[in-house]
Amino acid sequence: GESVGLHLPTLSVQEGDNSIINCAYSNSASDYFIWYKQESGKGPQFIIDIRSNMDKRQGQRVTVLLNKTVKHLSLQIAATQPGDSAVYFCAEKASGTYKYIFGTGTRLKVLA
Amino acid sequence: EPEVTQTPSHQVTQMGQEVILRCVPISNHLYFYWYRQILGQKVEFLVSFYNNEISEKSEIFDDQFSVERPDGSNFTLKIRSTKLEDSAMYFCASLRTVQGMGNTEAFFGQGTRLTVV
Numbered sequence: 531g532e533s534v535g536l537h538l539p540t541l542s543v544q545e546g547d548n549s550i551i552n553c554a555y556s557n558s559a560s561d562y563f564i565w566y567k568q569e570s571g572k573g574p575q576f577i578i579d580i581r582s583n584m585d586k587r588q589g590q591r592v593t594v595l596l597n598k599t600v601k602h603l604s605l606q607i608a609a610t611q612p613g614d615s616a617v618y619f620c621a622e623k624a625s626g627t628y629k630y631i632f633g634t635g636t637r638l639k640v641l642a
Numbered sequence: 643e644p645e646v647t648q649t650p651s652h653q654v655t656q657m658g659q660e661v662i663l664r665c666v667p668i669s670n671h672l673y674f675y676w677y678r679q680i681l682g683q684k685v686e687f688l689v690s691f692y693n694n695e696i697s698e699k700s701e702i703f704d705d706q707f708s709v710e711r712p713d714g715s716n717f718t719l720k721i722r723s724t725k726l727e728d729s730a731m732y733f734c735a736s737l738r739t740v741q742g743m744g745n746t747e748a749f750f751g752q753g754t755r756l757t758v759v
Contacts, residue, residue: 564747573646573733573750574685619685628673628737629698630748632685 542639549607551636553620556601560622564630565594565605568617574632577605577618582625607638615640644668646751648734654757655724663719663754665734673737674717675748676709678702678730685733691717724758731755 543549555563561582566574580587580594580603587594593606603620620633647666655661667674676688689699691709708720717736721728735748 566750568685571753573752576747576749579747621685627698628692628739629687629690630675630735631687632677634684 539634540637540639542641543610544641545612546609549605549610549614549638551605551607551618551638553603553605553633554601555603555620555622555633557622557624557631558598558601559624559626561625562623563594563596563603564621564623565592565603566619566621566632567614568619568635570616574619574621610638610640612640612642614638646734646736646749648732648751648754650754651752652755652757654759657726657758658723661721661724661756663721663732663734663756665717665719665751666715667717667734667736668738668749669715671736671738671749673697673739673748674709674711675733675735675737676719677733677735677750679733679753680730688719721756724756726758729756729758 564579565577567577568574578589578592578594580596585596591608595604607614615638617635617637619635621630623630646668649664653661674691677685678688679685687700688703689709690697706722710718731753733753734751737748739746
């Protein structure tokens with residue numbers, strides 16, 4: 531079956547530190563991955579994506595790493611800010627489909 | 643910036659009643675989705691819609707659910723006879739992709755909070 535899960539349900543970091551949010555996936559047929567940020571009462575908001583033919587992609591303050599050998603995805607946020615506090619979901623899409631499957635989510639709390 | 647819009651933002655309905663949740667996807671997008679999120683839980687896939695028909699659906703999307711694109715802009719989710727456990731946030735999403743253009747992200751609306759009492 532297909533499943534996407536997260537190692538840590540809650541992550542607390544000091545403002546200014548770097549954050550690393552992890553995600554494990556089980557479907558080796560997945561060819562595309564997205565990290566979404568969800569603030570309270572809002573819909574998921576796209577942060578960054580990566581295709582399966584890549585192992586790293588950088589955005590503004592964010593980096594996504596993909597390790598297909600161990601089916602692991604991570605989101606690194608540099609210099610974490612209070613506005614980064616939210617729930618972060620990884621989502622995967624299997625090759626040949628357009629269905630996005632979400633992981634269980636990690637709550638990031640930024641401490642002042 | 644174009645966005646997916648959903649109405650209403652909050653719907654309260656009595657158990658057994660029918661509800662219709664409405665969405666206006668981004669205008670040049672081709673795939674449309676409904677997801678739901680029970681409070682505090684993950685975002686669950688319900689259904690995807692492409693070329694005026696359902697392309698994939700989950701086990702959650704049983705005979706009580708239906709989707710429709712009644713015109714060129716709206717995309718609706720109907721729940722025929724609501725149950726208490728249907729209470730959740732329902733998110734509409736849309737995706738622009740054309741064969742051979744590679745993967746793109748799905749854009750989500752702000753959701754409709756459905757409360758069944």
